[in-house]
Amino acid sequence: MENKKKVAFYTLGCKLNFSETSTIARDFQNEGFERVDFEDVADIYVINTCSVTENADKQFKQVVKKAMKLNEKAFVAAVGCYAQLKPEELAAVDGVDLVLGATEKFKITDYINDLSKNEQGEVHSCEIDEADFYVGSYSIGDRTRAFLKVQDGCDYKCTYCTIPLARGISRSDTMENVLKNAKEISEQNIKEIVLTGVNIGDYGKGEFGNKKHEHTFLELVQALDKVEGIERLRISSIEPNLLKNETIEFVSQSRTFVPHFHIPLQSGSNDILKKMKRRYMRELYTERVAKIREVMPHACIGVDVIVGFPGETDEHFLETYHFLHDLDISYLHVFTYSERDNTEAILMEGVVPNNVRAKRSKMLRGLSVKKRRAFYESQLGTQRTVLFEGENKEGYIHGFTENYVKVKTPWNPELVNTLHEVNLTHIDEDGSVRIAFVEVEA
Incomplete structure (x- = not known):
C-alpha cells in the first residue's frame, strides 16, 4: 500500500474542536488514509473551523492558502462551526472543495469519493435543528493530555453568541459511552483527561431534544472518578450557575479531579449581564469563588470576560475591572466583543468604538498578568x-x-x-x- 492517500488536519478554536478533529482523523485512518502533519504535502487537507471571533474567519483563509502552497492539487475540506454558519462564504474561498455542516462532518469520508478539485466548493450543511443526535469524540496522540467530549450544543440564548446556531440544541453522550471512552484513553498511557463540551454543566440531556436529564454533571464526575488508570481529570469551562456546591465539594476530595476551574463571567456588571441574557448575577459568581476557596484554598480559578459589549459604558467597564481586581482568582481570558450575524447583540444600541474596546482589553490583560503572578507567588514553597x-x-x-x-x-x-x-x-x-x-x- 505504497500509494496510501495522505490526509492532514488543522484545528481552529476550542478544545471541543480538537477532540472532534481527532475523531474525524481516526475515521480517515480506519478507511486506509495515512495521517500526516499539516506542514507536510497531503492529498487532502481538512480544516476544522471556529466562529467565535472575527479573527477565526481571517485565519481560515490563511490556512487554506498554506495548504494550497504545500500542494495546489490537494482537496480542501472545511468543517465545524463557521462551516455550519456561513457555508457559502467558505465555499467561495479560493481552493476550498467541500464544506460540511454540523451533522455531516462526522461522515466526511462518505463525501470524499473523488479527490479532483472542484470549480466551486460543494456545500452539504443541514438545518441546525436537524443536529439532534450526539457523536462522541476524544483526542489522543496529539498531546500529553486528552480532550474528552461529553456534551454538545447549547440551549442558552446569550445575546452575543452564535454557538447554538452552529451546534444546535444541548445534548449529551451516554454515561456508559463516556466511561468507555475514558477507559480507552487511560489504556493509551495518557495521564490527564480534560472534559469538554459546549455547556458541560448541562450534561445529561438525552438525544433528540429530550430535555430530561438522564444523569447530572455531578453523577458523571463521580462515575469518572472511579475509572481505573486515569491519573488526572480536569473540568474545562463550566457556567457558574451550573457549577453546584456539591460538585465543588466532590472535586475537593476526589481521587483524580484536579483543583482547577474555568468559569465564564463575561461581565462584572449586572446591567451588562442582563443585556447578555446570562443566567446569573455577579453575586452568584462571588459565592462560587468563595466556595472554591473555602474547600480548596490552592485551587486555580480562570475567568472568561468580554469587553466592549454594546451599551458597556466606562462605568460598567470599571465595575467589571474592580470586581475582578477584588476577586480571588488566578487568571483571565479576555475577549474583545465582536459583532456576529444573527445575534441579538448586533442590533443593540451603544456600540463601543473599537479603540475603546482595545484599551479595555489591554487593561484587563494587564490585570490578568498581575493575578497570575500573585497566584504563582502564593504557591511558592508548596x-x-x-x-x-x-x-x-x-x-x-x-x-x-x-x-x-x-x-x-x-x-x-x-x-x-x-x-x-x-x-x-x-x-x-x-x-x-x-x-x-x-x-x-x-
Whole structure:
C-alpha cells in the first residue's frame, strides 16, 4: 500500500474542536488514509473551523492558502462551526472543495469519493435543528493530555453568541459511552483527561431534544472518578450557575479531579449581564469563588470576560475591572466583543468604538498578568505534582501542576508524559516557576 492517500488536519478554536478533529482523523485512518502533519504535502487537507471571533474567519483563509502552497492539487475540506454558519462564504474561498455542516462532518469520508478539485466548493450543511443526535469524540496522540467530549450544543440564548446556531440544541453522550471512552484513553498511557463540551454543566440531556436529564454533571464526575488508570481529570469551562456546591465539594476530595476551574463571567456588571441574557448575577459568581476557596484554598480559578459589549459604558467597564481586581482568582481570558450575524447583540444600541474596546482589553490583560503572578507567588514553597509535556523549548521541558501552575526544568526526554512530586522554588524571568524534585531519581 505504497500509494496510501495522505490526509492532514488543522484545528481552529476550542478544545471541543480538537477532540472532534481527532475523531474525524481516526475515521480517515480506519478507511486506509495515512495521517500526516499539516506542514507536510497531503492529498487532502481538512480544516476544522471556529466562529467565535472575527479573527477565526481571517485565519481560515490563511490556512487554506498554506495548504494550497504545500500542494495546489490537494482537496480542501472545511468543517465545524463557521462551516455550519456561513457555508457559502467558505465555499467561495479560493481552493476550498467541500464544506460540511454540523451533522455531516462526522461522515466526511462518505463525501470524499473523488479527490479532483472542484470549480466551486460543494456545500452539504443541514438545518441546525436537524443536529439532534450526539457523536462522541476524544483526542489522543496529539498531546500529553486528552480532550474528552461529553456534551454538545447549547440551549442558552446569550445575546452575543452564535454557538447554538452552529451546534444546535444541548445534548449529551451516554454515561456508559463516556466511561468507555475514558477507559480507552487511560489504556493509551495518557495521564490527564480534560472534559469538554459546549455547556458541560448541562450534561445529561438525552438525544433528540429530550430535555430530561438522564444523569447530572455531578453523577458523571463521580462515575469518572472511579475509572481505573486515569491519573488526572480536569473540568474545562463550566457556567457558574451550573457549577453546584456539591460538585465543588466532590472535586475537593476526589481521587483524580484536579483543583482547577474555568468559569465564564463575561461581565462584572449586572446591567451588562442582563443585556447578555446570562443566567446569573455577579453575586452568584462571588459565592462560587468563595466556595472554591473555602474547600480548596490552592485551587486555580480562570475567568472568561468580554469587553466592549454594546451599551458597556466606562462605568460598567470599571465595575467589571474592580470586581475582578477584588476577586480571588488566578487568571483571565479576555475577549474583545465582536459583532456576529444573527445575534441579538448586533442590533443593540451603544456600540463601543473599537479603540475603546482595545484599551479595555489591554487593561484587563494587564490585570490578568498581575493575578497570575500573585497566584504563582502564593504557591511558592508548596509541594505539587507536575505532568511534563513533550516539547523541548530552548533546552527546557515545561509542565503543569494539578492546580495549573506552569513549571519548567532543564530538558530531559525521560520526563515526557510522566508525573513527579516537586517543590515550587522561584519564578523565572519568563513567568514560569522553577522546581526542585522531591523524589529520589532512580
